[in-house]
Amino acid sequence: MSASNETAPDHVDEERRDFIHIAAIAATAGGAGLVAYPFVDQMNAAGDTKAASSLEVDISKIPLGGEIRVLIGGKPFFLRHRTAEEIAAAVNTDPSKMMDPETDQERLVPLPDGTYNPAILVTSGACTHLGCVPVGPAQGSVGDYGGWYCPCHGSHYDTSGRIRKGPAPSNLPIPDYEWVTPAVVKISL
Amino acid sequence: MKLFRPLLVGLGAIALGLSAHAAGGAKHAHAPEGGWDFAKVPAGQLDKDSVQRGFQVYKEVCASCHGMKLLSYRNLGEKGGPFYSDEYPNANDNPMVKAIAAEFEILDPNPDENGDPVYRPAIPADTFREPYPNAQAAMAANGGAMPPDLSVITKARGHGNEGDGASYVYSLLTGYKDDKIKTKPGDDGLNVNYIEFNDGDKVGTLVQPTGLYYNPYFAGDTTPQWDGDPRHAPYGGFLAMAPQLPDGRVEYIDGTEATTSQMAKDVAQFLQWAGDPKQGQRKSLALPTMIYLVLLAILLWFSYKRIWRDVAH
């Protein structure tokens, strides 16, 4: 190639040149996009974190009227052994007037044989308002409705974990859990 | 890694130095006949059946002394692992993995409600059971020698070429000279084990110290135990691990004949997987990446030629 080659390129040549540049730029941009994927994906839960995302809990040790609290992957969950009065309070209240209407049975998971054990309530332990952990029977405060009370912004939950008063928008969520035996539940994230 | 020789030569003396400095007194480890499939360029993969058998060898033979603290049972069922199945993308649900884990009773990291230790069958999320509670117990049980953790042993031996570590494991396990060992009564009445060499320069007798075993692939110094010409002492050294894999040491579930060489090859391949469980993913991503880069280079070359075509340079 030398400077004497400098003639006006014809139309076809012009198009071919454009095509090569566009192809090169497109291939570079496409590659950069693909390379970005691992760098985004690496922030997702790692293998060991995912593996620690379920827990089997023996419910036979929960005292009547009390609860135990477990952490799964750092998230709190409540397992409450409800008294007959607490169950009655949860079942006999008309949910239609609640902020987030749900019957008590809708908030339970049946055993493998299809029956329910209303004495054991399993809920998430994070207030649906801004994620504080509500206090319960063990902390000496159960709020106006006998369930839990969130001290951060004053949300009151009933004995079925349903929001009854305060800023929280919805009931304490029921986690994904199953009955391994009548005495053991397995909670998964 | 034949493809890389020219590249390394490009780095000149440095590459030479790297291989020269670590040669030591041990015999150079070698791959089994036919080489390692996983080390083949451009997309060699581990032999899954062999890794499975290797796990069996580890479990039934090695695990009684060697831990693998970086591995969890779930790893066995994860993609690229020996018991991975498309049916169970989550290894925690894989029944094979659950069954393997449940064979081991481990100390639960969480005590019971009274603070007492809890022993329970392992679940897939648990790490491999350690053979000894601590390093002191491991050394006490092995005549003062610490059986190394095998999690990354294949990366911790050799020169970093793909397959170096597996070759070392294979060579070491098949390299014992136990068939050549003779015994004679020693001065103190105890028996002395020795090996007679008659191999070119290497003529003489090598006495095996009590509790140690000669292996030409183990880095060490044989001179103090050698009665021949000290300039031609045998390669290798003495290690505290006795030969572990006589023919038929395990009975393979898949019916493969368990020869020493077969077991060594399988366990080396298992350890190769364990040292870098994501190597399968690495190898399958390698070729597309290389092809993409080469095509991009060609495109840019033409783009470059067009842009510069009117400029003398």
Place this chain on the structure above:
Amino acid sequence: MSGHESTYKPETGFTKWLDSRLPIIRLAHDSFVDFPTPKNLNYWYTFGGILAVCLAIQIITGVVLAMHYTADINQAFGSVERIMRDVPYGWLIRNIHMVGASMFFLAVYVHMFRGLYYGSYKAPREVLWLLGCVIYLLMMATAFLGYMLPWGQMSLHGANVIINLFGAIPLVGESIQSWLMGGPSVGNQTLQRFFSLHYLLPFMIAGVVILHIWALHVPGNNNPTGIEVQETEKDTVPFHPYYTVKDGFAIVVFLIIFAAFVFYAPNVLGHADNYIEANPLVTPAHIVPEWYLLPFYAILRAITFNIGPMDAKLLGVIAMFGSIAVLFLLPWLDTSKVKSMRYRPVAKQFFMLFVVVCLLLGWCGASNPDNAIVSMGEDKLVVNYTDAAGLEGTRVFEEYTPAAQFRDAQRDGGGVAAIAIQKAPAFTFKTLSQILTAYYFAFFLIILPVLGLRERPKGEPDSIHQSVLGQDAPAAAPAE
């Protein structure tokens, strides 16, 4: 940032508004689009762009790795392996970072040798060269700090050896040493500060790189002829698209080599011992730094003699730091008026030898200093004995059988005897590294200063475009 007149013309309302407040588009345009660049730059000149890519890769992958790494001696090794095993694509990102360090140094060495060959350190580019040396020093510090983080055997014992070098400094050495370590030994506190500094230094490198580019754009690029641009029209082309596409092509070719290591041999440039978790009670048999620091390690070990009150350890440290310090003096050591060695036939030979010497120093750095490269004759056997009468003596044998017979005869006679090896005189790595070290310093301190005054340059063209058109007019004297 550039010395030429700006040609940027804002067109839209927004760009006009921005240009009168923060002329950042103008800066980018003048520096990387319209910047007049000599038209005769060859592929050795693409390594600046390659290095910018290397720095970006190391910073991006490094920030990601720091999200998963734990700087604690009990967890560091495991956390790195967790990245390799459990973090999604962690194995890829870590391999890129690990191989990336080597590729970064590979590129910087090419870049530095190129600058040396074409005289890019000479007026008016001395500050450009000095800033480059600062970047190189920061790179070495960063690489050393980073090598410690996986907390393998080489990490711990390598750090220990390097920190011990400071102990050689008279009077204050030991205080500096324990100040660096934060205690009596390399421990958890050392790992934590090294991690902090390893995160900090790359951003300092990036800052100095900006100054480096600024110092490049004031006088403009040097070029293979070493002759300054005379007529912008004839001698230069705009940086974009001419050099963006050329650099882009070179970068992709470089990435092919990079990717080949990442995917097929991620560990080949490292050391297997670093996959053994650090154990302060066991030092690995061969402590060697990463390949890119081997030549300096060889210089350090080459000094095995005392001079006056200074012992070998101190002299070794002085020689090693001196070998880098001499680079800072280079612009004033080279007395030649001609920049490019293309037109300095004698200097060119010395330069080629210098490159070979640096590579051989690397070889020496990787080898045991006492090992023989060439042996003069065979090793002999020597029998040390004390006979029954208590007389001591030695006898030397070529063959083993008579030596053994003699030993046995002594023993049978009631004496004590043992056979040892008498090494044949040999040319060792130690000797080689001493010769090479001497040449290394002589090249900068004697050859370049003297040669510049005595050498007759040959064939230097009058201008860049003349050289490009192949009309090199033989010129006996420098054209300037």
